[in-house]
Amino acid sequence: MTANTNPTPGRDTPAGPPAPDWTHVYRAGEPSSANDPVLLMLHGTGGNEEEILGLADALDPAATVLSPRGPVTEGGLRRWFRRLSEGVFDVDDVVRRAAELAGFLAWARRHYDLGQRPIVAVGFSNGANIALATALLHPEALNRVIAFSGMFPLDGRTLTTDLSETAVLLLNGRTDPMAPLTSVDTVAAALSARGAAVEQELRGGGHGIAATDVAAARSWLARHRPAAG
Numbered sequence: 025m026t027a028n029t030n031p032t033p034g035r036d037t038p039a040g041p042p043a044p045d046w047t048h049v050y051r052a053g054e055p056s057s058a059n060d061p062v063l064l065m066l067h068g069t070g071g072n073e074e075e076i077l078g079l080a081d082a083l084d085p086a087a088t089v090l091s092p093r094g095p096v097t098e099g100g101l102r103r104w105f106r107r108l109s110e111g112v113f114d115v116d117d118v119v120r121r122a123a124e125l126a127g128f129l130a131w132a133r134r135h136y137d138l139g140q141r142p143i144v145a146v147g148f149s150n151g152a153n154i155a156l157a158t159a160l161l162h163p164e165a166l167n168r169v170i171a172f173s174g175m176f177p178l179d180g181r182t183l184t185t186d187l188s189e190t191a192v193l194l195l196n197g198r199t200d201p202m203a204p205l206t207s208v209d210t211v212a213a214a215l216s217a218r219g220a221a222v223e224q225e226l227r228g229g230g231h232g233i234a235a236t237d238v239a240a241a242r243s244w245l246a247r248h249r250p251a252a253g
Contacts, residue, residue, distance in 0.1 A: 048091060050089070052136075053087045059142070062090055062143045063089045064166070065146050066092075067093075067102070074091075092125075094151070095121065104121055104151060115181060118154070118178060123161070125165075126158055126162035129166060144245065145170070149173045149202070152172055152173060154177070156169060156174050160178060161185060168248065173203050173232060174203060176208075191223075193244045196227075197226070198227065
């Protein structure tokens with residue numbers, strides 16, 4: 025496992041801070057083929073790049089893992105983008121941070137010699153939201169997402185991207201006040217309207233990750249693993 029805090033940025037990094045200029049963990053998995061996915065682990069508010077590795081282990085303990093730390097701090101807690109109030113996102117900042125994450129992924133492919141291996145974002149809460157934003161805005165960088173307790177992060181934005189190569193799994197609680205079903209339905213509709221393949225599973229309860237969510241994510245990963253070439 026490699027912890028990296030200040031590697032050399034790539035030339036094609038989008039505007040903003042150099043894409044890799046934040047702390048992240050890279051953990052090479054077991055010997056793998058060019059088709060084996062890399063899990064991009066995106067923590068929730070107050071989490072970090074280390075604690076979410078437990079979720080990666082629950083999904084696929086043999087996987088290669090890339091786990092960056094959210095670049096925004098709110099009340100001492102790490103996040104992926106700013107918000108104006110509880111449940112109200114700073115959408116301009118969402119767009120900016122999604123571009124930065126796309127740049128980070130481009131850098132990571134080169135730096136860690138990932139080639140064309142598929143990258144699957146696995147995000148919880150705020151991490152799910154930045155994963156969804158990046159997939160909606162930058163499908164060339166990220167087109168596979170498992171979103172635990174996520175919601176629509178781009179209110180008021182017109183989307184023009186082609187998501188015909190994108191697949192997303194949405195896992196939510198029916199009574200989650202932090203990710204209300206109206207917003208979950210909005211992100212599902214936005215993805216589907218642009219051509220993405222969307223699967224949605226709802227469970228009883230609220231914000232969090234239940235055992236049934238993990239089981240559904242494992243099944244989805246198995247079904248979306250590319251065939252060996």
